[in-house]
Amino acid sequence: MFAAKRASKVLLGSAVSAAAVFGAVSMVNQSRDTNTLQNDVSVSTIKKSNVDLPSRANLLSRLSKTDKFDVLIIGGGATGTGCALDASTRGLNVALVEMNDFASGTSSKSTKMAHGGVRYLEKAFWELSKAQLDLVIEALNERAHMLNTAPHLCKILPIMIPVYNYWQVPYFYVGTKMYDLFAGSQNLKSSYLLSPSRASEVAPMLDASKLKAGLVYHDGSFNDSRMNSSLAITAIEKGATVLNYVQIKQLVKNKETGKVEGAIAVDRETGDEYQIKAKVVVNATGPYSDRLLQMDQSPTGLPDDSVLQKINENATVSTKIAVPNPKMVVPSAGVHIVLPSFYCPKEIGLLDAQTSDGRVMFFLPWQGKVLAGTTDIPMKQIPENPTATEADIQDILKELQHYINFPVKREDVLSAWAGIRPLVKDPRKADSGSGSTQQLVRSHFLFTSPSNLVTISGGKWTTYREMAEETIDEVVKVGQFNSKPCVTKKLKLVGGENWNPNLSALLSQKYHLSSAMSEHLANNYGTRAPLICELFNEDPRNKLPVALAGQENVSVFGHVDYDSFRYPYTIGELKYSLKYEYARNCLDFLMRRTRYAFLDAKQALNAVEGTVKVMGDELGWDSKKRQDEIQQATEYIKTFGV
Known part of the structure; x- marks a missing residue:
């Protein structure tokens, strides 16, 4: 983007540099009036709707001061946040806690497709299966x-x-x-x-x-982790108390009836404990469902971690087990890799319907790259951090070479990851131990235990909303609530309000952004994008890539990592994610609020220190916290195929 031979120095902290990086587009006289469209992305209107968004401290205060919630949802993936939004829009008082970040598990590691499933249709035909x-x-x-x-x-x-x-x-x-x-x-x-x-x-x-x-x-095609965080934020705006990094330590049970009446939770950032009382508790923890069911079966509501501690005694980050020997979830690992854009048409995906071993392989354009996958590897235990092995990566590359007419190279793999896909079976039925999959539920599975714990598991991203609707129907029944009807079929998520397809052009015109930057912001933040643009206007340094945070005084081209400018993830976008999207650590931003590490793990590694610098300054981290963040983020991103 720069020609180093043409100039010798640049002040990266200046507005001139920022304009050079992102490009100031020329304004074209329009033959029609665009005032009406510009009102759709009015900064003042959007700011007004976000001023009341509660801080994390306010949400924690609400958690401690509420005598009893109508429903406590455990799990902040697609299904859990979907349940929180559905319940809050029906007029229920909702709390949701997630032990890590929103979409930190399976919900950020999907095939990024909102689809009906052509392979299920084929199975339905050949197997004469009405269920399929x-x-x-x-x-x-x-x-x-x-x-x-x-x-x-x-x-x-x-x-x-x-x-x-x-x-x-x-x-x-x-x-x-x-x-x-x-x-x-x-x-x-x-x-x-x-x-x-x-x-x-x-x-x-x-x-x-x-x-x-x-x-x-x-x-x-969709952006799964951003969809997940949008569900969480929309639920908060509708009145729900939604918190990441709050872990359930114990289910609270009535001593006389044995019914679940809430939970004891721990804020993982401070260690503070909260007793959350609720009329109904929902287990929406996906692959971790069996852990909550084990706690439900215990008279004390506590987990038995003796087996888990023994297994993880000498485990590494990539080998730690989260749930040993699950009884309901039947896990398998779905592996995906990301490749440069020349592996697939830019506007159309490819489906290999007949691979050498009978699986279906997708090769899809996504976020300017190509997403390829997936393998389907059965597992006996659920890992804490599932990773793609070299054998998995080579398997996909080998299949790809069958119909690509140029060499498929390992060094073209920009990122690789694995996600746990939970098929489920009814834990209330005896397991014959035959290994048969006849008991498996191909769709989602919803049931209420004798203690009134409502569990929802299985399914897929595309059906999250219907899963949430059915779950809250069950919650209303169990809690005997007089609630409003479900409205989520037509409810716009944050960023979707007043959206129109000209948003990218309007951002480019109003804020003098390059087309690439305006498209990035429009496609990831929708009508909330002007909030980031205003941060650009407040301080030109906010336009810089996060990898260059703290390097504003670098003045010689030779000292700048120009690859940082290939990706549009800026300091302003990071500050927005802290203020409006509850990002709490480096990985929240690099992996989930943006998809940096999913798209190019090596470049994301180069952005770790800059991301920690900005977050540390904004959140008041001390030097030890900053070093810990750098180490943890670096170790984790290195498991993404680099």
């Missing part, structure tokens, strides 16, 4: 709701199935048309057939000599 078909129809309906409620985070993505045998052309064509049909009025766009030559033009990286056709259908 119902799952597809349910997900197709919910896909439309995701695109509507978070239009800045969820986009329509065409996906092409390369066809290499003539007999497969009618088979896949009928399949994609059936996919359209079952979507009904919620269908995004009609599927269509491409000739071999047209398919090669769309995806020149494919081997054209083998192509017989291309089938294109449409699904949704």
Whole structure:
């Protein structure tokens, strides 16, 4: 972005440098009046709606001072935050606690697709399974709701199935048309057939000599962890008390009836304990569900960690076990890798429907890169930090090489990770020990234990909203609440209010941003983006990449890491995440509020110290805390395939 040979010095802290980095776009005279559209992204309106957002200290105070909540939700992933939003909009007094960060587990490690599942439709056909078909129809309906409620985070993505045998052309064509049909009025766009030559033009990286056709259908692509944090923040704005880094230590039970009446929680930042009373408690901890169920079965509500402590006695960060020998969750690891953009068309995804071992592989454009995956590896225990092994990475690369007509190289892998996908089975039924998967629930699973603990598990990202609706229906029944009806089908999440597709252009015009920066902000923050732009205006240093935080006085080009400018993650964006999105540590920002480490782990490593510098200054960290943060973030990001 810079030419070092043309100049010898630059004052990076100056407004001139910031303008050079991000580019000041020329204003084009418009033939139509844009005042109405600009009102949609009015800074004053957006600021007014955010002024009342409570601080973490205020939320903790509310947690301690509330005599009894209507519902306590344990778990801050997609399902938990979805439940908090649903319950709060029905008029219930809601508390949610998450022991780590929002989307710190499975909810940030998905395939980033809002989809019905073409493979489930195929299974429904061949197995004559109504359950599989119902799952597809349910997900197709919910896909439309995701695109509507978070239009800045969820986009329509065409996906092409390369066809290499003539007999497969009618088979896949009928399949994609059936996919359209079952979507009904919620269908995004009609599927269509491409000739071999047209398919090669769309995806020149494919081997054209083998192509017989291309089938294109449409699904949704979204930013999973930002969707998760948006659910949490929207729930807070609707009155819920939602907190990350608060861990459940014990379930509180009535001594006479044995019913769960709340929990004792610990603020992991301060060590302070809180006794949270609630009429109904929800277990929405995903892969960790069995741990809460074990606590539920204990008369004291305490976990038995003796086995866990023995297993983890000499474990490393990547080998620690979170839940040994789960009884309800049947875990498997889904592995994904991120590659440069030339591995896939920029505007269309690819689906390999027939891999060498029968699995389905996706290669999708995402955040300017290519997301490839996934493997499906059965596991017996649930790790604390699942990681992608070198064998997993090579497995995906090997499959990719089958139809890419240039060398697939290991050094092209920018990041790699693993997430736990929980299939579930009813823990109340005896396990035959045969290893059969017949008892597995392919959709989500909801039940209430004799102690009135409501547990929701399984399912997938696309169906989070319906899972939440069914869960809160059960909560209303258990708690005998007189609540309002569910409204989440049409409720806009933060950033989706008053959104329009011209937002990127309006940001570029009003704040003189480059098109790349305005698109980044519009697509990740929606109508909240002007808050970040105002931070740019307040201090030009806020436009700098986070990797350069603390280096404002560097004046010689040779001392600057120019790769930092390839990514749009700025000091201003970091300050916004601290003030408005409850980011509490370095990884919260680099992995979940932004997707830096998921997109390029090596470059994210270079941004750790700058991120810690800004967060330390804003949150008042001492030198030890800063060093601990640098060490922990560095160790964790290094597990992402670098």
